[in-house]
Amino acid sequence: MKVVEKFTSINGEGTRAGELAVFVRFKGCNLRCSYCDTMWANEPDCPYEEETPEEILNYVLGTGIRNVTLTGGEPLIQAGIDKLIAQLLISGRNVEIETNGSVDINKVRAKGEAADLSHGLPFAPSSMSIYAGDYSDCSNADLVVICAGAPQLEGESRRDLLKKNYNVFKSIVNPIIASGFNGVFLVASNPVDVMTQIVYELSGFPANRVLGSGTTLDSARLRHMMSDYFKINPRNVHAYVIGEHGDSEFVPWSNASISVIPLNEFGKNRPTLMEDMQKIAVDVKESAYEIIKAKKATYYGIGMVLARLTRAILFDENSIFTVSTYLKGEYGEKGIYIGVPSVVNRNGIREILEIELNEEEQKKFNESAKIIHEMVDEIEL
Numbered sequence: 001m002k003v004v005e006k007f008t009s010i011n012g013e014g015t016r017a018g019e020l021a022v023f024v025r026f027k028g029c030n031l032r033c034s035y036c037d038t039m040w041a042n043e044p045d046c047p048y049e050e051e052t053p054e055e056i057l058n059y060v061l062g063t064g065i066r067n068v069t070l071t072g073g074e075p076l077i078q079a080g081i082d083k084l085i086a087q088l089l090i091s092g093r094n095v096e097i098e099t100n101g102s103v104d105i106n107k108v109r110a111k112g113e114a115a116d117l118s119h120g121l122p123f124a125p126s127s128m129s130i131y132a133g134d135y136s137d138c139s140n141a142d143l144v145v146i147c148a149g150a151p152q153l154e155g156e157s158r159r160d161l162l163k164k165n166y167n168v169f170k171s172i173v174n175p176i177i178a179s180g181f182n183g184v185f186l187v188a189s190n191p192v193d194v195m196t197q198i199v200y201e202l203s204g205f206p207a208n209r210v211l212g213s214g215t216t217l218d219s220a221r222l223r224h225m226m227s228d229y230f231k232i233n234p235r236n237v238h239a240y241v242i243g244e245h246g247d248s249e250f251v252p253w254s255n256a257s258i259s260v261i262p263l264n265e266f267g268k269n270r271p272t273l274m275e276d277m278q279k280i281a282v283d284v285k286e287s288a289y290e291i292i293k294a295k296k297a298t299y300y301g302i303g304m305v306l307a308r309l310t311r312a313i314l315f316d317e318n319s320i321f322t323v324s325t326y327l328k329g330e331y332g333e334k335g336i337y338i339g340v341p342s343v344v345n346r347n348g349i350r351e352i353l354e355i356e357l358n359e360e361e362q363k364k365f366n367e368s369a370k371i372i373h374e375m376v377d378e379i380e381l
Helices: 055-061 081-088 107-118 135-140 157-176 190-205 216-229 273-295 300-313 358-378
Strands: 002-010 019-027 065-073 094-097 144-145 185-187 211-214 319-328 332-343 350-351
Touching: 002 055, 055 081, 055 350, 065 081, 081 094, 094 211, 135 157, 144 157, 144 300, 157 190, 185 190, 185 300, 190 211, 190 319, 190 332, 190 358, 211 332, 211 350, 216 273, 216 300, 216 319, 300 319, 300 332, 332 358
Parallel strands: 019 065, 065 094, 144 185, 185 211
Antiparallel strands: 002 019, 211 319, 319 332, 332 350
């Protein structure tokens, strides 16, 4: 473990502020926050001593102080940090960790989750192995799905959140690439169009092998609500939400149909058809906010979407979804990821389907793309 310094001092913050504590500062961090007050500990030329968890524990025990603060840098990226924490707790020490919150070291829980899932394998449709792994396990994977991301804090700007998540993704993508991974990246973290582009830039992969969930869930919500409105099986509802996965997304109604019948013709006996459809489009856009308000987050809908996309990729289905796809001139836009109908197979994106938009829809698409361009510019990829 790379130890920059060890010292005792009065704790200036946290639940034990004002109490005497032992501080252990480690070298290095997976992020580079502009407001960091110990940037010097992250520099390559910062001097340090290699110490084992046992050596650090002995130093702490020698002080006779019960409060311990592990700081940095980012202490949770140190090899053996979980062992050190366990030893400190066993010795009766009160342990506080100053962390940026981007590193999950709860390997015990990961093992528990793996065991819990494994117990259901007798009922699984096929044979599989479930275990708690690490980045090295990605070396021969066909697909990596990224759902990580830091939450937006109160008063935090979108630009600061994007920069923070850029660094979080850097700490994830780089070791995955280092493992030798050569498959497909599927991204679900929000804002998904921008985060997908970050993975594309960090990985150096061809654009077709990096895709995001895009507006696939929004399109599923749309089909569900339209099927309820028309009392028609959702499999026979052919309508999509495209654009940014966010407030600027929209439905190109000119391309919507029920089975093979254009929407306007199918609903010709409904005088308020388009008014009702616009209300459904608003409900689709706001449904996530309602779910988050009720239960703090969305789980099952996006989980089913990712499972469906995973199957389409692994089984080389050549199925069509409105995923976040890199545009190279399609729809009059280029250089960004955005939700458009695309054929998905084992290689990721086989091709982009460029549907014909009317003048109003094209304007909405360009406005949506502009928002993504602005977000990408904010993090200066």
